[in-house]
Amino acid sequence: MAQACFIIGATHSGAGKTTLTLGIMAALVRRGYRVQPFKCGPDFIDPTLHETVTGRVSYTLDLHMMGADACRDLFFERAETADICVLEGVMGLFDGGSASTAALAKVLQVPVFLIVDAQSSAESNGAQLKGFEEFDAELTIGGVIFNRIGSPRHRQLIEQTVRQHCRTKIVGWVMRDHAFTIAERHLGLHMGSEHPLADDDRRRLEQTIEEHLDLPAMLELAVPPRRPERSRGRKGRPPVGARPTMRIGVAEDEAFCFYYRQNFELLIAAGFDIVRFSPLHDRHLPEGVALLYFGGGYPELHAAALSANEEMRSAVRERFAAGLPIYGECGGFMYLCRQLVDQSGQLHQMTDIFPFRTTMGTRLRRLGYRTVELQQDCLLGRSGDRLFGHEFHYSDLDAGQSVDETPPIVTCYRLDNNSSEGYSIGSALGSYVHLHFANTPKVLIHLRRQLERDQPCAVE
Known part of the structure; x- marks a missing residue:
């Protein structure tokens, strides 16, 4: 059974969620962990990108389409053969109402690592984080990653404000000049089978994660999966076919x-x-x-x-x-x-x-x-x-x-x-x-x- 599970969420779409999630998965695989990926929401494309960096099928967990019990069953079944479960959220943390990233985190009882896009603001990032901390008392925000930091001074201003006003641990800073390109088109990013993340970009992404995120702290703040007894054998478990194929x-x-x-x-x-x-x-x-x-x-x-x-x-x-x-x-x-x-x-x-x-x-x-x-x-x-x-x-x-x-x-x-x-x-x-x-x-x-x-x- 997996020893650590967490969701990567963000303040809004476009904050760097998919790119950083891929980097975290790749860095953990590089360290020798068996990483089981999941995707919150109805997306078809991001799971194929997860598969390219983990070597494992990435599964959709969608509360609206699947229901809470089916999501729990699938999550815990796949966690049994992994060391770490990494879930990529959808849109902003609370976007999507009953099918949001936050809602899934609470159903599965796993912490969220929140990505904050710090570009074009400094101390206001502390106010933003404070709002996310207070919005839902039942949600566990395990740590925060500030993305697109422009300079050491920019980081210093954010860090001072966060330490003074917020309780969430900072687990990463990613500089603005670390640019990684994943090809897009009208329905979203390119599929994993099309290799949209070049080998050089992937290596630079892994290196950025290793240098600028505190992976040991993230794993310490993450939790093993805790499966409620009531979720066993509910919806989502397929009927067993006894007839010929x-x-x-x-x-x-x-x-x-x-x-x-x-x-x-x-x-x-x-x-x-x-x-x-x-x-x-x-x-x-x-x-x-x-x-x-x-x-x-x-x-x-x-x-x-x-x-x-x-x-x-x-x-x-x-x-x-x-x-x-x-x-x-x-x-x-x-x-x-x-x-x-x-x-x-x-x-x-x-x-x-x-x-x-x-x-x-x-x-x-x-x-x-x-x-x-x-x-x-x-x-x-x-x-x-x-x-x-x-x-x-x-x-x-x-x-x-x-x-x-x-x-x-x-x-x-x-x-x-x-x-x-x-x-x-x-x-x-x-x-x-x-x-x-x-x-x-x-x-x-x-x-x-x-x-x-x-x-x-x-x-x-």
Whole structure:
């Protein structure tokens, strides 16, 4: 069981949370520790960066999508095989309400190391820290790291104020001239598989952490995980599959890379076998699969190549015509539509399962948690069932092409923002919502039964 666990939080987004978290993880690995990474919030990208520096799968812990019990169960199970658990927070410490970094820290009973961006202020940083200390008496702030310090005098002014007015221990100072670049694009940082942190930057980052953070003090202030008895065996523990293994084809490559890794583990525990394929590079679909699963990602960046792979697009259409169940989320849903218009205005043919066109914009179109209530029986449940997920995309859906379709298109989802979504046609189901299954393991039971019956997901 891990001997130290802590969350890296920040006063606001852009304070250096991801960069310093990666540096702390890398420095601890370099010292010989087995570091288990986690990410607070619905992010797909940061966990892949964690994996590049720790060599371990980084898991999402999201109180809104997963619930407190599922988060506890996953956290403590993974802590059993690690020396140190490091969690990266989301946004500012208290941003996100019931799903904030602070809320997760209290649920897991672990301390927060708070990053304060000291740029453009001096003594006021003490006032800011004091406010964070007093805001929630139930939260443990184990230490503070001041980032982007401009000079020794700048540090001295902050240090004097903090020591006079605050109780939190200072565990690090990072100078402003320590610049580390991680490539970004419209959905955030580049994925870990794209190696956005160059080797030289990584070494300089490790060295900066070693020189300017007091890692021994941080480990001393951190605590071993304390698992409440009431959390054992609750939601999030996957149903155990006693039946023979059933194969699921999962699209995974540069275009389709947004998956919650625990969802795969839940599927495997339910008796499914994951078979990966690439809509970008492969010419044929895997044989013997009971379902095709297209996750989110960046189809808009690879639209020309996806369109040019006519053999794969034809194979998907042929399997659909034969009644094979197909499920797509966000980018995967875009690929399952008729056409995709990229940001340059270029139109690309997709698989034409759904008779829709998606058009990329330059501004964010939808962002937020989504609670889904099923309005119809479908591949993922019965009418009235609730599912939990997140929506984040720059594209718009033109559903005006759906008139007089055969088979008819059914709208299955009612979202908590009073919109309707989740489209079912024949054996296919597609949506912009990324679902996490940990809080609703019955989804996998229903999915298994549906596939065993070999029934299409659309309602007659």
